Amino acid sequence: MKIKIVGAAAGGGFPQWNCNAPLSRAVRQARPGFLARTQSSLAASADGVHWALFNASPDLRAQIAATPELQPRADGPLRHTPIAAVVLTNADVDHIAGLLNLREREPFTLYATARVLETLDANSIFRVLNPAYVERRELPLSGTTELIGPDGPTGLSIETFVVPGKVALFLEDEGAGAENFGTRDGDTIGVRIASDRSGDTPGRSDPHRCIYYIPGCAQVDDALRNRLQGAGCLMFDGTVFVDTEMHDTGVGEKTGARMGHMAISGPDGSIEALRGLDIARKVFVHINNTNPILEPGSDAERFVTDQGWEIAYDGMEMEF
Ligand code: MLT
Ligand code: MN
Numbered sequence: 001m002k003i004k005i006v007g008a009a010a011g012g013g014f015p016q017w018n019c020n021a022p023l024s025r026a027v028r029q030a031r032p033g034f035l036a037r038t039q040s041s042l043a044a045s046a047d048g049v050h051w052a053l054f055n056a057s058p059d060l061r062a063q064i065a066a067t068p069e070l071q072p073r074a075d076g077p078l079r080h081t082p083i084a085a086v087v088l089t090n091a092d093v094d095h096i097a098g099l100l101n102l103r104e105r106e107p108f109t110l111y112a113t114a115r116v117l118e119t120l121d122a123n124s125i126f127r128v129l130n131p132a133y134v135e136r137r138e139l140p141l142s143g144t145t146e147l148i149g150p151d152g153p154t155g156l157s158i159e160t161f162v163v164p165g166k167v168a169l170f171l172e173d174e175g176a177g178a179e180n181f182g183t184r185d186g187d188t189i190g191v192r193i194a195s196d197r198s199g200d201t202p203g204r205s206d207p208h209r210c211i212y213y214i215p216g217c218a219q220v221d222d223a224l225r226n227r228l229q230g231a232g233c234l235m236f237d238g239t240v241f242v243d244t245e246m247h248d249t250g251v252g253e254k255t256g257a258r259m260g261h262m263a264i265s266g267p268d269g270s271i272e273a274l275r276g277l278d279i280a281r282k283v284f285v286h287i288n289n290t291n292p293i294l295e296p297g298s299d300a301e302r303f304v305t306d307q308g309w310e311i312a313y314d315g316m317e318m319e320f
Helices: 022-028 060-065 093-102 114-122 124-128 222-228 299-306
Strands: 002-007 041-045 051-054 083-087 108-113 134-139 143-149 152-162 189-195 211-214 233-237 281-285 309-311 317-319
Touching: 041 152, 051 152, 051 189, 060 093, 083 093, 083 143, 083 152, 093 114, 093 124, 108 114, 108 143, 114 134, 134 143, 299 309
Parallel strands: 051 083, 083 108, 108 134, 211 233, 233 281, 281 309
Antiparallel strands: 002 041, 002 317, 041 051, 143 152, 152 189, 189 211
16 A cells, blocks of 8 residues: 655645744745645555545645646546545545545545535535536445445545544534534544555454554544554644644644644643554644744654654655
C-alpha cells in the first residue's frame, strides 16, 4: 500500500492567506527550513494505479498539480483520473470544499457518514457533482467498508470509527448550547486504511501494515488507545501544540479544545495520551499555521521529534 500526504496543514494552510504572524511571515519570506503546506488531505493506493483521497481540501486543484499520482495518465483516455474514491472524515470546510474541484463529469465514488452526506445534500452547490457520475455511499460509524471505484474494487478497505470532535464551524448552533454548539456523536470519524493485496484486511491482518488517519480528534480515550495498539502508522491531529496558542500568539481567541482539536503537548495532550503504545510510526498531520512545530529547530519541533513523532509535510510518502 502506498500512502502520500497531499496536504499536511490544517484549515487555512501554511501560510494562511491573511496571516501575518511570525510563522506565516517566515514561510512567505522563504526563510530557510520553513515549508509551505497545503490543507488537510491524504492519498492511498493498493496498486499504485487507483487512488483513494481522504478529504478533499480547498487546495485540491493545486495539490493534484503537485502530485503526479493523482493526474491523468499520459497514455490515458481524454478524460481520466486515478482518483477512484474520496472519503470524508467530517464536514469541515478544509475537508469538503475541494469536492467542487472534482466536477467535470468524472466518475468516482464519494464515501461519507450520514451526517456528512446530509451536509452535502443541504448545500446545493455540491450538486455540481452530478449523481450520474459521482455515487455517494454512506459509511457506517463503525465497521469495515471496501472502497469501490468506477472500475471496481480499489483493493483498499477502511474501518471507520467515531472520535470525539466538533460539528463543522459553519454548522455550529449557539442555540444548542455553548457546551458543544450542536455537536453530535459521529460528527468526526477516524479511519483505518488497509490494502487487501497484502492480506491485511481489517480483522485478519498484520497490524503493522495498516495505517490510521485521524486528522481531527478532541480526546483520546481507552477505546481509541486499544484500537491503535500495534498499528503500522498513526497520522494524528497535530493542529495545535498548546491549547491556548491562538490566544498566546495574538491571532485569535479560540482554544484547540473549542475547535475540537486536542493539543500536542501538556498532560492532556496527544503525546502523553498515546505514550507507550506500540505504533511503528507516529506522524502529526492537520497542523495549524500557529503551531510552533512548523519552525525548524524550535523547542516545540525538537520536543515532538525527541518523543518519536514525525511532522508531516506535503508530498511525504510511505509504503506499507
Ligand atoms: C477545523 O479543523 O477546526 C476546521 O477545519 C476549521 C476550519 O477551517 O473551518
Ligand atoms: Mn480542519
